Amino acid sequence: MNDPIIQLDDVTTIHEGSTHPTIQNISLKINRGEFVIVGGPNGAGKTTLLETIAGRLPIISGTVLVCGFDVVHHGPQIRKKLGYVIQNFDFDPYTPFTVEEVLLMGRYGLLGFCKRPGSDDFTAVEQSLTQMGIISLRKSHIGRLSGGQQQKVLIAHNLAKKPDVLLLDEPFSNLDLTTREHVCDVLCRIADAGVTIVMVSHAFDALPARGVRAVVMKSGKIVLNKVIPPEQVQDTVRHISNDTNA
């Protein structure tokens, strides 16, 4: 298990146009197959941490290695191995794409120039649809689905990519409890298969039964980083958030 797939060494990043760094001097090692929950109060830098790992932000100092590649110099290679379920998506009701097309888009980054999707790609899409329980929606237009269904489609889009690392930003925000448990179950299974999960969440009522690594952030810094039982995650995060508000 001691095979770091994500490694941040003394990293400081800043949003474009901002004068103050959003996260400062962060160091973090995440091993292959780990299930990491990132918590903390609003504005703590959780989404920024995910964006930094995904190589989407300028790094002022330090190094970020994902799958052995430096995110600054090997962005395209890393993005082929990385899935990222974004927060705050908003699809127009007339977005001209079906669920199946959206999932296929997850495979496009893996295809080369001028290459069309092949049988492997369609199989991966089929598997993801089945995994997320949305096979009946495959021909529906994504813009006309409910928020929860769209959330599931976006997770499936990333699963179709067969990533080594899956970053999720508030994946449960639009889901009811039953669906959260289902999604969490799917995530646990893919983590067991060796995929590293890093999930920012405020909802801790659907967590894997096994121990998870809790990373709690506060004011752009990591204040807690340890493996704890799932039932302790909510209290731990809440305790630190309350400390911040006090």
Place this chain on the structure above:
Amino acid sequence: MLEFLIPNNMICHATEAMLFASIGCAVLAVLITQMKISSIGFTTAHGAFAGATIGMFLGVDTTIAAIISSFFLACILGPLSEKSRMSIDTTLGVLFGSMMAIAIFFYAWMQQLGIGSGAASLLFGSVISLYREEIYGLLAIMVIVILFVAVFYKEISTMIFNRKIAEIAGIQTKPMIYAMLFMIALMVALTLPIVGGLLLYVWLVTPATIACQFCGTLKQMMIVSPVIAAIISLCGTFISFTYNLPIAPFSAMLFTVVFAASVLIPSKRQITNTNERVEMKV
């Protein structure tokens, strides 16, 4: 090229120009409307208009001046927006006003000086005054646009879906955006002499909005939009020649009539949409 079908040289040239311009613009129209960058198309169109009036004032080729001006605009849009810390929409608003001011200034000045007798054609277009080279240019840019969309369809469709998701998927979005801007700029500059700076926008938006009423997928739009644009433009050209009407304004009005009809007539898309909503409620 179409002399075997249309023996009259003038009608043949006008038909060819309208056909190539409408197909190229209609394919770009799908990108412009679906990527929600219609203000970029609008500003580039007026940038080309400003460039052409300057070109006419200086006595240089108006098409070349329009191309240079459109390319210049496409190049400075992104950096200017970042440097001025304004949203791209606000930057476009400023640029649009500036381009319009430049165009009107030179147009009015030429009127005062009694030069630039063809300046009105830059405003309203003159499809019958095109040179053969300009028609070949239109054909070339039409083919380039179609090839670009065919080759980069998967990248384009992902960017239309969501630019952030496209970047995460590993697609190089910036070069794609710049390539699109340059093609819009080139298409606009070459279409300007045909339909004029004021009407150009109709060709860059309306065909896609009509196609949108009937099509559920991007692929369908990419086919239906140019087909509709070609049919309307050809009808407009032939009716205009028959009844001695101004070609570009009449064709633009035809586009508007067809758009209104497409909105009023219940389309398959609207019916499908209603059915899907009913199914979801059930």
